[in-house]
Amino acid sequence: MYSIYGAAGSGSVAVEATLELIGAPYQVLVEAPTWEGEHQRNKVAAVNPMRQLPVLITPDGEVITESAAILLWLTEQHPEAALAPLPGTATRAQFLRWMSFIPASIYSMYWVRDEPARLAGDDTDLYPQLLLRTADRIAQCWQIMASQLAPAQFLLGEQLTVLDLYVAVASRWTPGRNRFYSVAPLMADVVKRVDALPQLQNFWARRFPFVPGWED
Ligand SMILES: N[C@@H](CCC(=O)N[C@@H](CS)C(=O)NCC(=O)O)C(=O)O
Known part of the structure; x- marks a missing residue:
């Protein structure tokens, strides 16, 4: 299953919504509203030296940061969900x-x-x-x-x-x-x-x- 470092109302919500539409199992492993201060940011430091959300841990254990990279990667992993125009298409x-x-x-x-x-x-x-x-x-x-x-x-x-x-x-x-x-x-x-x-x-x-x- 996918694991997410995220927070309600944050950029992780776009990643979580994508996983909802894909229908892939995921968990929000760490809830860390990083904008609230050092204590919250430190919860993310082990997986992202930028201490920012979102972070996705793939089922293989790979760590991906950067919201756009995560979203694009998920569309590649789950082409059946058709959540991106395919390479070579008009859009x-x-x-x-x-x-x-x-x-x-x-x-x-x-x-x-x-x-x-x-x-x-x-x-x-x-x-x-x-x-x-x-x-x-x-x-x-x-x-x-x-x-x-x-x-x-x-x-x-x-x-x-x-x-x-x-x-x-x-x-x-x-x-x-x-x-x-x-x-x-x-x-x-x-x-x-x-x-x-x-x-x-x-x-x-x-x-x-x-x-x-x-x-x-
Ligand atoms: N370039 C990053 C930006 C992520 C970002 O700014 N996340 C916010 C939460 S929505 C954050 O963790 N901010 C804490 C900080 O920048 O110290 C991305 O696209 O994922």
């Missing part, structure tokens, strides 16, 4: 493009946001600016992504892929879904469709619940 290039864009341009911003002191040091006066500007940058990146896509049922057409799951999860982080809807209206219907997937309703309730005000 493959854009699939890889946006699977790389999310961790490079969006996910990386949270390293700063979670602890502004990492860049601003003790100069607490800088923190509000840093939080504001990283939120704006994330929103801008969603807007740019939306401007380059022509979604149908899902982001790349009629096929649900791990890109849809990845975006549905990451778009719930700051600056939040309502802002995402306003900057990326063409992607809004898609993420709402992913939120509503019947096969994931129990899963979302457990790992990233739609609590009152969740879109704010």
Whole structure:
């Protein structure tokens, strides 16, 4: 079985949702909301020197970090789930493009946001600016992504892929879904469709619940 180092509401939720759709057995071996501090990050240190989630341990015991790499690797291991366009097909290039864009341009911003002191040091006066500007940058990146896509049922057409799951999860982080809807209206219907997937309703309730005000 697969084992995950993860946390409710974190990037591991995209990996867990993928395993739910694949139907492969998995366990969340270590629950570690790493953004809460050193104690939580240290729970991950043994498997990821970056002390970040998600981490996947394969049934063979191999350790994989980096959310996009994990998601892509899972689609290769479980082609029957058809959660990625196949190499050589029309949407493959854009699939890889946006699977790389999310961790490079969006996910990386949270390293700063979670602890502004990492860049601003003790100069607490800088923190509000840093939080504001990283939120704006994330929103801008969603807007740019939306401007380059022509979604149908899902982001790349009629096929649900791990890109849809990845975006549905990451778009719930700051600056939040309502802002995402306003900057990326063409992607809004898609993420709402992913939120509503019947096969994931129990899963979302457990790992990233739609609590009152969740879109704010
Ligand atoms: N490049 C990594 C980023 C992972 C990441 O930033 N994870 C967050 C949790 S959602 C984390 O562990 N943050 C703690 C930290 O960066 O110190 C990936 O794509 O998996």
